Amino acid sequence: xxxxxxxxxxxxxxxxxxxxxxxxxxxxxxxxxxxxxxxxxxxxxxxxxxxxxxxxxxxxxxxxxxxxxxxxxxxxxxxxxxxxxxxxxxxxxxxxxxxxxxxxxxxxxxxxxxxxxxxxxxxxxxxxxxxxxxxxxxxxxxxxxxxxxxxxxxxxxxxxxxxxxxxxxxxxxxxxxxxxxxxxxxxxxxxxxxxxxxxxxxxxxxxxxxxxxxxxxxxxxxxxxxxxxxxxxxxxxxxxxxxxxxxxxxxxxxxxxxxxxxxxxxxxxxxxxxxxxxxxxxxxxxxxxxxxxxxxxxxxxxxxxxxxxxxxxxxxxxxxxxxxxxxxxxxxxxxxxxxxxxxxxxxxxxxxxxxxxxxxxxxxxxxxxxxxxxxxxxxxxxxxxxxxxxxxxxxxxxxxxxxxxxxxxxxxxxxxxxxxxxx
Amino acid sequence: xxxxxxxxxxxxxxxxxxxxxxxxxxxxxxxxxxxxxxxxxxxxxxxxxxxxxxxxxxxxxxxxxxxxxxxxxxxxxxxxxxxxxxxxxxxxxxxxxxxxxxxxxxxxxxxxxxxxxxxxxxxxxxxxxxxxxxxxxxxxxxxxxxxxxxxxxxxxxxxxxxxxxxxxxxxxxxxxxxxxxxxxxxxxxxxxxxxxxxxxxxxxxxxxxxxxxxxxxxxxxxxxxxxxxxxxx
Ligand SMILES: Nc1ncnc2c1ncn2[C@@H]1O[C@H](COP(=O)(O)OP(=O)(O)OP(=O)(O)O)[C@@H](O)[C@H]1O
Ligand SMILES: [Mg+2]
Numbered sequence: 001x002x003x004x005x006x007x008x009x010x011x012x013x014x015x016x017x018x019x020x021x022x023x024x025x026x027x028x029x030x031x032x033x034x035x036x037x038x039x040x041x042x043x044x045x046x047x048x049x050x051x052x053x054x055x056x057x058x059x060x061x062x063x064x065x066x067x068x069x070x071x072x073x074x075x076x077x078x079x080x081x082x083x084x085x086x087x088x089x090x091x092x093x094x095x096x097x098x099x100x101x102x103x104x105x106x107x108x109x110x111x112x113x114x115x116x117x118x119x120x121x122x123x124x125x126x127x128x129x130x131x132x133x134x135x136x137x138x139x140x141x142x143x144x145x146x147x148x149x150x151x152x153x154x155x156x157x158x159x160x161x162x163x164x165x166x167x168x169x170x171x172x173x174x175x176x177x178x179x180x181x182x183x184x185x186x187x188x189x190x191x192x193x194x195x196x197x198x199x200x201x202x203x204x205x206x207x208x209x210x211x212x213x214x215x216x217x218x219x220x221x222x223x224x225x226x227x228x229x230x231x232x233x234x235x236x237x238x239x240x241x242x243x244x245x246x247x248x249x250x251x252x253x254x255x256x257x258x259x260x261x262x263x264x265x266x267x268x269x270x271x272x273x274x275x276x277x278x279x280x281x282x283x284x285x286x287x288x289x290x291x292x293x294x295x296x297x298x299x300x301x302x303x304x305x306x307x308x309x310x311x312x313x314x315x316x317x318x319x320x321x322x323x324x325x326x327x328x329x330x331x332x333x334x335x336x337x338x339x340x341x342x343x344x345x346x347x348x349x350x351x352x353x354x355x356x357x358x359x360x361x362x363x364x365x366x367x368x369x370x371x372x373x374x375x376x377x378x379x380x381x382x383x384x385x386x387x388x389x390x391x392x393x394x395x396x397x398x399x400x401x402x403x404x405x406x407x408x409x410x411x412x413x414x415x416x417x418x419x420x421x422x423x
Numbered sequence: 424x425x426x427x428x429x430x431x432x433x434x435x436x437x438x439x440x441x442x443x444x445x446x447x448x449x450x451x452x453x454x455x456x457x458x459x460x461x462x463x464x465x466x467x468x469x470x471x472x473x474x475x476x477x478x479x480x481x482x483x484x485x486x487x488x489x490x491x492x493x494x495x496x497x498x499x500x501x502x503x504x505x506x507x508x509x510x511x512x513x514x515x516x517x518x519x520x521x522x523x524x525x526x527x528x529x530x531x532x533x534x535x536x537x538x539x540x541x542x543x544x545x546x547x548x549x550x551x552x553x554x555x556x557x558x559x560x561x562x563x564x565x566x567x568x569x570x571x572x573x574x575x576x577x578x579x580x581x582x583x584x585x586x587x588x589x590x591x592x593x594x595x596x597x598x599x600x601x602x603x604x605x606x607x608x609x610x611x612x613x614x615x616x617x618x619x620x621x622x623x624x625x626x627x628x629x630x631x632x633x634x635x636x637x638x639x640x641x642x643x644x645x646x647x648x649x650x651x652x653x654x655x656x
Contacts, residue, residue: 005534012520012522012523013520013522015522016521016522322517323520325514326514326517326518326519326520327520328477328479328503329477329506329512329514330507330512330531330532330534330535330584331503331504331506331507331508331532331535331536332503332535333499333500333503333504333535334499334500334503335500336535414479415479415480419470419473419474419477419479419512419514419596
């Protein structure tokens with residue numbers, strides 16, 4: 001009697017009860033799909049998150065907390081505490097160990113989306129995911145003082161396209177009472193989706209930020225500001241006095257740490273230089289409590305699914321006493337009865353888990369274009385990997401162990417029943 | 424008979440509960456080729472006795488031998504092997520696994536016993552087909568799910584299963600109680616003719632004394648075990 005024959009018997013027996021078997025398989029499949037989905041999205045989200053900004057060696061800003069700096073300069077969350085003077089920016093940019101710099105100026109918004117004042121260097125140097133560059137979906141980068149480039153989500157949600165005109169609001173809130181109505185901007189380009197905060201930003205030139213605040217004092221316009229018409233402003237050379245943050249690329253990676261130390265001890269003003277990867281990891285660890293709770297819940301769902309297998313086999317035992325007696329009468333040994341029920345539990349679990357993984361990756365493949373438009377999906381696997389095989393193996397193994405319970409019960413019963421078929 | 428009995432019981436006692444003895448048999452044998460009718464009222468322990476012979480139940484004391492092998496000295500797994508090697512078992516009804524085909528059911532003992540398989544000079548499926556055909560099932564019935572067969576047809580498949588690979592002893596536990604009178608006689612005649620072809624002995628258990636005429640010998644459960652056995656011996 002080979003194990004193969006027992007498995008064939010188990011399959012036949014399951015097929016004869018295919019309705020209940022199918023339901024059990026589906027419950028396991030759903031549970032495993034959920035679990036694997038949480039896991040792969042968890043892993044993927046972490047990778048994607050940590051790759052929100054790559055290849056920038058340091059983010060430099062006024063001294064506050066590293067996480068705060070990353071939050072406002074990269075994630076457009078929270079408020080900058082202080083600024084960095086333009087003179088300092090120029091000094092840093094001129095350092096021999098600095099390869100490139102991107103100035104960032106924050107403080108204005110449009111209908112809740114933040115406006116980033118920067119230069120062309122931003123688009124040249126910003127990288128996310130696996131070294132992906134920011135690309136234009138439509139139009140061109142800003143050229144004129146009153147040009148604006150939109151992140152993908154801004155354009156989608158507000159239904160803007162190249163040629164749309166819009167005005168900026170002073171401050172970062174969604175409802176600002178102080179507006180720059182007198183200086184309308186024209187959309188010249190829309191960026192392709194990145195799945196990063198870039199999608200939720202509007203980009204203008206540094207000069208534009210200066211221009212709209214020309215004649216302002218302490219965050220409110222003075223009568224002077226009305227003199228600054230767009231035409232006049234275009235004639236002026238607009239250099240900011242200060243900016244909010246600087247993205248820095250070191251000449252060579254190995255110099256990063258020394259550069260960071262130097263900038264943190266900057267003499268003329270208190271600065272702070274942060275390695276984005278490190279700060280992003282720290283940030284993730286704060287968020288990951290939720291993530292771990294999710295994983296635990298998904299684990300429990302799988303446990304419930306496995307108990308479902310146990311229940312379905314236990315309830316089937318009564319009506320299968322005859323089956324066991326017949327098998328015993330034709331020579332099935334005790335271990336065959338045990339093997340039959342254990343393999344039944346394992347088969348249900350294996351088929352269920354396999355189906356769950358297949359459904360997950362099928363679903364991911366199907367919805368990938370949709371998801372990619374909104375999230376940075378670079379970190380999420382495309383095909384089942386070792387981890388998923390491991391999930392199938394563990395679920396099958398646990399089911400086999402659980403299967404021992406009904407198996408031993410059936411064995412004891414078949415001994416008590418002897419060779420009689422009672423019903 | 425001089426040949427070694429296929430089945431012999433000596434001083435066998437058995438009871439389900441510790442204090443109470445259901446079976447107490449001094450001596451009972453079935454010779455090779457012999458057919459024995461075992462009659463007994465309901466609840467006298469006939470099915471229990473079959474459990475003992477089949478090696479699923481273990482006697483409290485005494486010896487039970489199948490073809491010279493003492494079952495009581497064997498391990499559980501060896502008793503299981505001895506059962507399928509030497510016995511063909513037919514139940515009262517519901518003999519078949521609903522999820523196997525007619526031939527799958529009939530060939531089942533060959534899946535568990537190399538000895539039964541070896542005694543065939545053809546594949547188990549061919550042997551099963553020959554047997555069920557000899558027992559009067561048509562090709563059309565072979566392809567039907569077993570649950571759609573009549574009770575009489577199912578019992579004949581059970582006979583085929585008991586006979587395949589020519590075991591030494593066929594044990595039938597009231598196989599005819601679900602059949603009408605005509606079918607019952609026809610079934611017993613068929614069973615007897617087929618088992619003779621294989622040279623298997625037959626132990627036929629029933630509470631219906633009118634069947635006794637079909638067999639070489641009739642034994643009453645009450646004489647074998649219980650209070651009346653002293654008089655019978
Ligand atoms: N597994 C068991 N545990 C305890 N007692 C049992 C068990 N099986 C049978 N008995 C008892 O043993 C006695 C004999 O039962 P058994 O089934 O052997 O009778 P039987 O002669 O085959 O009866 P029938 O003709 O009705 O089939 C009965 O009193 C029954 O209640
Ligand atoms: Mg009985």
